[in-house]
Amino acid sequence: MSFLPETRRLFDDLADTAFSDLKAGEALSLQLSAEDQTYVRFNDSNVRQATAVLQRNLALTFQWAGRQVTFTFDLSGHLDHDRALLRSWLERARREARTLPEDPFAVPLQDHGTSEHEHSGTEPDAAAAVKAIARVTQGTDFTGLLAAGPQVRAVRNSAGLNHWFSTASLWVDYSLFTTNASGDNKAVKGRFWGPAWDEDRFQAVLAADKARLAFLKRPARPIAPGEYRVYFAPAAVAELIAMFSWGALSYRAYRDGNCPLKRLIQDEVGLSEQFTLKENFCLALTPRFNSLGELPPVELMLIEKGQLKNLLVSSRSAKQYGVPSNAADPSGWFGEHLRAPELMAGNLPETEVLNCLGTGLYVGNLHYLNWSDVQAARVTGMTRYACFWVENGEIAAPINDLRFDDSLYRLFGSALEALTRESPIHPAIDTYHCRALGGSKIPGALVGTFRFTL
Amino acid sequence: MSLPVNFYPELPAFDIHRALAWVQAEADWIGLRFVQEQTYRRTVRNHLPEDNAITLERGVMAEARVDGHIAYAGTSDLSQQGLVQAARRAAYLARICAPHALFPFTEGHRPPAHGRFVSTRRLGFDRLTLAELTDQLIRASRSLKVSDKIVSTAAEATLVESTVHYVSSSGADIEQQWWLVSSHCAATAQDGTETQQRSLNGPAARCRQAGLEFFDFSALHAECERAGREALELLDAENCPDETLDLILAPDQMLLQIHESIGHPLELDRILGDERNYAGWSFVKPDDFGRLRYGSPLLNVTFDPTVAGEFASYAFDDCGNPATREYLIRDGVLLRGLGSLESQSRLGIAGVANFRSAGWNRAPIDRMANINLEPGTSSLAEMIASVERGVYMQSNRSWSIDDYRNKFQFGCEYARRIEQGRLSDVLKNPNYRGMTVPFWNALKQVGCRDERELFGTPYCGKGEPNQLIRVGHAAPPCLFAGIDVFGGGS
Ligand SMILES: [Zn+2]
Numbered sequence: 001m002s003f004l005p006e007t008r009r010l011f012d013d014l015a016d017t018a019f020s021d022l023k024a025g026e027a028l029s030l031q032l033s034a035e036d037q038t039y040v041r042f043n044d045s046n047v048r049q050a051t052a053v054l055q056r057n058l059a060l061t062f063q064w065a066g067r068q069v070t071f072t073f074d075l076s077g078h079l080d081h082d083r084a085l086l087r088s089w090l091e092r093a094r095r096e097a098r099t100l101p102e103d104p105f106a107v108p109l110q111d112h113g114t115s116e117h118e119h120s121g122t123e124p125d126a127a128a129a130v131k132a133i134a135r136v137t138q139g140t141d142f143t144g145l146l147a148a149g150p151q152v153r154a155v156r157n158s159a160g161l162n163h164w165f166s167t168a169s170l171w172v173d174y175s176l177f178t179t180n181a182s183g184d185n186k187a188v189k190g191r192f193w194g195p196a197w198d199e200d201r202f203q204a205v206l207a208a209d210k211a212r213l214a215f216l217k218r219p220a221r222p223i224a225p226g227e228y229r230v231y232f233a234p235a236a237v238a239e240l241i242a243m244f245s246w247g248a249l250s251y252r253a254y255r256d257g258n259c260p261l262k263r264l265i266q267d268e269v270g271l272s273e274q275f276t277l278k279e280n281f282c283l284a285l286t287p288r289f290n291s292l293g294e295l296p297p298v299e300l301m302l303i304e305k306g307q308l309k310n311l312l313v314s315s316r317s318a319k320q321y322g323v324p325s326n327a328a329d330p331s332g333w334f335g336e337h338l339r340a341p342e343l344m345a346g347n348l349p350e351t352e353v354l355n356c357l358g359t360g361l362y363v364g365n366l367h368y369l370n371w372s373d374v375q376a377a378r379v380t381g382m383t384r385y386a387c388f389w390v391e392n393g394e395i396a397a398p399i400n401d402l403r404f405d406d407s408l409y410r411l412f413g414s415a416l417e418a419l420t421r422e423s424p425i426h427p428a429i430d431t432y433h434c435r436a437l438g439g440s441k442i443p444g445a446l447v448g449t450f451r452f453t454l
Numbered sequence: 455m456s457l458p459v460n461f462y463p464e465l466p467a468f469d470i471h472r473a474l475a476w477v478q479a480e481a482d483w484i485g486l487r488f489v490q491e492q493t494y495r496r497t498v499r500n501h502l503p504e505d506n507a508i509t510l511e512r513g514v515m516a517e518a519r520v521d522g523h524i525a526y527a528g529t530s531d532l533s534q535q536g537l538v539q540a541a542r543r544a545a546y547l548a549r550i551c552a553p554h555a556l557f558p559f560t561e562g563h564r565p566p567a568h569g570r571f572v573s574t575r576r577l578g579f580d581r582l583t584l585a586e587l588t589d590q591l592i593r594a595s596r597s598l599k600v601s602d603k604i605v606s607t608a609a610e611a612t613l614v615e616s617t618v619h620y621v622s623s624s625g626a627d628i629e630q631q632w633w634l635v636s637s638h639c640a641a642t643a644q645d646g647t648e649t650q651q652r653s654l655n656g657p658a659a660r661c662r663q664a665g666l667e668f669f670d671f672s673a674l675h676a677e678c679e680r681a682g683r684e685a686l687e688l689l690d691a692e693n694c695p696d697e698t699l700d701l702i703l704a705p706d707q708m709l710l711q712i713h714e715s716i717g718h719p720l721e722l723d724r725i726l727g728d729e730r731n732y733a734g735w736s737f738v739k740p741d742d743f744g745r746l747r748y749g750s751p752l753l754n755v756t757f758d759p760t761v762a763g764e765f766a767s768y769a770f771d772d773c774g775n776p777a778t779r780e781y782l783i784r785d786g787v788l789l790r791g792l793g794s795l796e797s798q799s800r801l802g803i804a805g806v807a808n809f810r811s812a813g814w815n816r817a818p819i820d821r822m823a824n825i826n827l828e829p830g831t832s833s834l835a836e837m838i839a840s841v842e843r844g845v846y847m848q849s850n851r852s853w854s855i856d857d858y859r860n861k862f863q864f865g866c867e868y869a870r871r872i873e874q875g876r877l878s879d880v881l882k883n884p885n886y887r888g889m890t891v892p893f894w895n896a897l898k899q900v901g902c903r904d905e906r907e908l909f910g911t912p913y914c915g916k917g918e919p920n921q922l923i924r925v926g927h928a929a930p931p932c933l934f935a936g937i938d939v940f941g942g943g944s
Contacts, residue, residue: 038547039919043728046556050547051817051919052527054540055513073510074530081464088464092508095455099585100503101592127550134554144731145918173918175731185735256606257642257649367734370854372865373883373942375649380863382856403854403861403887407944431919433815454861454887 003036004119004150004166006077007056013079014058015156018086022158027109028090029061029157031291034075035434037149038126042174045137047130055434056152060086061292062093063109066102069093105320111160112294112327117167117287122196124148124170129197133172136203140210144174144190147435148197155293165287167437169195172202173429175385176213186216186398189235189365189385193427212386221389221397223452229360230450231353231390238426238442239366241343243379243408244277246371249302250336251311251328255321260377260408264308269409271306272416276344278302279312283340285427286438290339294327306413312336342441346419355393356418356446361402362388362395377408380453403454411447420444456580457494457587457613459508465490468532470619471627473514476534477541478623481518481548484541485564485622487772488514488532489814494579497610498591501599505610506588513814517564517622518544521552524559528815563795564773566625571769573632574762575665579613582666587611590671597675598641600682603689605644609678611669612636612912618772626774634765634924635668636661636912639678643685650688650882652681652867655706656849659909661765661924684868687880693941694869694884700844700898701886701937702837705907707866708929710850712827713914715890716748716755717925719859720782721916722793722805723820733916734857737890738788743803746788749894754828755783757792757806758928764824765910765926770807772818777807782825786895793820812921819917824910824926830900837899837933844872845939847884863887883942896937901930 011032018028034056041048056075061068071089075082126148133146148170156162171193180186190209192202232240247253248260263269279300281288289295294315301309310326314336318325328336348356364386372380383401390396423443430436470488478484490512497505513530518541525547529540594609614634621627637660640653654660654677662668703711719736723729738746759767759777768777775795782790791797793805797820810821838846852865869884870877888896910926 037919040547040551041728041918043556043726043730047523047551047554048556048728049817049819050525050551052525052540052543052547053815053919054527054529054531054543055815056530067506069506069508071508071510074512076533077531077536078533085464092459096506096584099455099583100506100588103503105502130550130554143727147919173731177727177730187730189731257644258606258651262649263647367857368854370852370865372852372854372863372885373944375647376942376944378942378944380852380854382854382861384857401856401858401861403856403863405863409944432915432922435919454863454889 004152007034007152008164010075010077010079010082011154014082014086017083018090019158021087021090025064027063027158029109029155029292031059032152032154033057033434034152035149037147037435039431040130040146042133043143045134045140045142047134060089060093062090062097063106064094064097066104066106067097067100068103068106069096105316107315107319109157109159114162115289117165119150119166119168123150123168124196126170129170132197132199132202136206141177142174143177144172146170146172147431151435151437153287153437155289157293161293163287163289163293169193170197171427171429176209178213178217180217180398181219184220184400187385188212188216215388215395216386216398218397220400223389223399223402225452225454227449227451229357230447231357231360231362232445232447233364234424234442234444235426236363236366237343237445238440239369240411241341241440241442243369244341245334245337247334249312249338250334251313251321251323252317252335254311258374260371260374265311269413271303271409271412273305274346274416274419275306275412276304278342279338279340280342281340283342283425283439283441286339290327290329291331296327300326339438343443345421345423345443348418348420348446350420350422353420353444353446354390354395357390358393359391361399362390372405378405379408380405402452404451405453406451411450415448415450416445417448418446455584457582457584458579458615459492465512470621473537474621474623477516477537480541481520481545483519483564483623485517485620485626486514487814488619491614491616491813494613496587496591497608498595499608500606501592501595503588511813514540515811515814515817516540516544518548519559520545520548522558523548523552523555525551526817557800561624563799564622564624564626565775566622567770567774567776568627569769571630573663573767575633577666579615579633579666594639594674594678597678598639598682600679601686603643603645603686604641604682606642608638608640610638620772620774628770628774630768630770632663633665634661635664639681641682641685643689645689648689650685652685652688653849654681655909656851656867658911658913659706659709661910661912662763662908663765663767664763688868688882691880691882693943694845694881694939696940698936699939700841701934701939702844702846702931704848704931705929706849706909707847708827708932709909709927710853710864712825712927712929713822713925714853714855715859715862715893717792717822717825719890720792721820722791722797722801725791726797726800729916732918737858737860740801740803742788743791744789747786747895748783748788748891749786750897751786752830752897752900753783753786753894754781756781756826756828757808758824758826761824761928764908764928766823766924768823771809772811773809775807775809780806792822810923812923816919816921819921821916821923822914822925824928826927827929829903829906829930832899832901834901834905834931837931838872838877839875840899841872842874845881845884846870846872846877860890862890884939885941886937886939888937893934896934897932898935899933901932906930
């Protein structure tokens with residue numbers, strides 16, 4: 001048997017046993033995150049380090065009399081062993097719950113229905129990908145990571161909820177480096193992804209990136225700090241939209257006073273009419289159910305034409321503050337966060353971007369963003385990869401990287417001139433603990449003025 | 455009930471030597487690294503318990519050398535069948551990657567070292583019950599709420615028991631065991647449109663290798679009251695001015711400054727380009743070692759895994775290299791990089807024992823461990839007295855630096871203006887920016903040993919696949935001349 005059916009049978013057997021072991025007044029949720037991945041790092045078109053990871057991570061959330069504990073552990077894959085361990089954890093959970101004070105905002109586990117997305121067909125061939133990448137990237141300075149293999153997310157609870165999601169795919173996230181006429185290192189960022197390895201398609205993606213790299217070989221133009229017209233390519237806008245997951249649309253962060261978009265929420269400022277952001281699970285990059293097995297709406301409008309429509313509200317926040325839940329996922333660093341963001345596309349054809357920019361900066365990517373003043377929604381960060389000085393609608397020269405520090409209110413408000421008509425998918429490439437699922441759909445943005453400080 | 459979990463009937467001791475015997479014929483060389491780590495995380499928010507979580511990580515990373523290349527396979531299936539599968543998978547990966555390998559591996563990359571390490575602690579985790587710990591966190595949360603203007607509070611404790619046992623077919627046998635503790639307490643104050651947060655030393659900076667002696671609860675409650683009062687002070691404070699001034703950084707901001715602008719750029723795998731697609735490259739070139747004037751002559755920085763109780767102390771790294779204290783920068787001159795045996799041989803320069811992995815499911819890479827700024831001779835009082843116009847900043851709240859580690863911008867929670875050698879007004883939203891080498895060359899005074907403090911973070915992110923690792927940073931307060939500081943607002 002292969003990884004996916006074995007994992008499903010194990011999870012179901014464990015859940016059936018654990019639920020039947022429960023006593024009156026007890027409730028239990030089991031969440032599974034599992035993967036069988038091959039990760040291969042490349043540097044200079046050669047293999048630096050290859051790692052295979054087979055892991056099945058089970059989290060149990062136990063409730064009794066308004067108390068809640070969560071235990072997480074690695075499954076061995078052997079039913080007898082894992083069942084004994086789960087029973088031991090369950091016993092521990094019972095005893096811990098008794099010593100804790102009541103948690104008035106713990107949300108009783110409920111049956112949020114059943115869903116199933118089962119991967120069918122073959123799994124991506126990592127070995128073929130490694131050989132082909134090493135061969136076809138020879139002669140370029142190619143650095144990056146291949147991740148390939150099946151992934152699982154599943155939740156069941158003792159109230160009857162049962163969601164299963166399995167998939168198998170690969171991506172290659174990479175950089176192509178060169179040195180320009182000034183002797184500076186320059187690079188473009190590329191990404192190939194799909195259900196299977198496809199050498200022809202990879203070659204085509206790589207060829208397009210090599211063509212972009214040619215522009216970076218010209219001497220760099222020094223750019224002084226100051227305000228400039230800027231076109232942000234979709235990958236750069238995706239970095240800025242990622243900041244909306246750092247508490248900016250979290251109902252809990254808003255009530256805690258730590259919400260960067262407080263003034264938007266309170267109607268003191270608006271964003272541009274062109275700015276419409278929603279959660280859209282039709283993107284189908286991630287299961288719709290959250291870590292508790294709750295189902296958020298297929299589409300949830302967050303900001304429409306610059307006005308706030310909804311914040312992300314978890315069932316816990318809903319209980320605590322007496323507002324309706326939209327099944328936002330409360331897990332992660334910043335609590336309620338975007339899982340399937342789509343920034344609605346605009347009218348600017350990609351072919352017109354340089355013309356409309358006229359004279360200013362073309363920013364391909366951004367790096368290492370952080371709030372510089374939460375209350376003012378001010379973000380600092382760096383330009384990275386393919387960034388150019390554009391003069392009269394033509395690329396004049398690459399630039400050396402600049403630090404910016406400006407407010408999202410200005411960037412996506414008064415300064416936003418246009419969004420591109422084309423809006424690519426940006427698959428999630430995080431691999432902390434395990435390979436992430438998800439992604440976003442984000443267009444490019446033309447901005448009348450933007451502040452660079454260093 | 456006591457905090458630690460005791461479920462040895464279900465998890466019998468793992469016999470790694472027997473496991474090695476099962477798999478050692480699978481490749482030219484085999485290494486096995488067994489990791490078992492239990493993390494107890496308890497959080498209280500607004501005086502109510504929230505996270506009551508325990509995480510158990512338990513698995514083995516197998517390494518196999520075939521055709522001169524080493525590859526890895528991690529598994530949580532510790533049966534004979536599971537380990538043989540993992541070893542075969544590592545060998546298979548090594549075999550298919552070997553024709554495309556970046557560099558050849560040798561026996562020297564995996565020394566056959568023997569040893570043991572046990573971190574220091576005085577009081578075991580079993581000296582406190584879960585109910586007592588929860589109660590203390592609730593009290594800390596109440597201590598933070600010094601006024602109705604404190605709109606939210608958080609008090610968190612994380613306790614970790616970790617064991618790593620590494621053996622290899624060439625004879626390595628290293629067992630290391632750690633007890634690790636960290637805490638975080640924060641208050642958010644609000645008045646009208648103004649909101650400010652103050653914590654104890656910034657996000658998760660308080661972390662040590664220790665037992666329960668780490669928690670001095672009566673001192674903690676007093677500190678929480680101070681943090682609450684300082685959050686209120688910030689509500690009425692002026693913005694940090696926007697000008698070039700002398701800057702004193704407290705140890706709880708020095709930790710971040712050292713981490714981002716010394717630690718990361720000195721990592722040899724960055725200098726070699728391994729990280730160029732994710733964390734970034736480095737402005738430091740191989741030729742800079744022994745030559746580059748990184749900072750003023752007062753700058754002395756060590757890689758020091760020997761400091762008892764600091765967050766990232768150990769005796770061996772994850773390839774079995776014995777860990778020793780080394781100067782990275784001495785009297786301002788760059789001497790040595792943060793590179794493991796693999797990076798050292800690729801570059802032909804000296805490094806340290808810093809080949810570290812985040813867990814059983816990740817391969818080791820070049821990491822920081824304890825990176826410390828060695829004490830000087832000044833006191834904080836002398837530093838303040840020597841400043842005509844300046845700012846004293848404490849506790850990190852924002853961090854950003856470019857992918858070559860040059861252009862940084864950092865923000866702090868709390869600052870005081872310095873005028874004519876004295877601390878005056880409280881300043882809110884203090885930020886500063888600069889370039890790494892000019893900044894360290896502006897170092898004018900370094901605090902003394904008595905004022906050195908030990909901090910760290912559990913969350914240093916790097917690597918492909920991504921890894922979070924623990925690092926320690928000890929430093930005294932330091933004075934920098936002529937730094938661009940600025941405040942908040944749009
Ligand atoms: Zn770091």
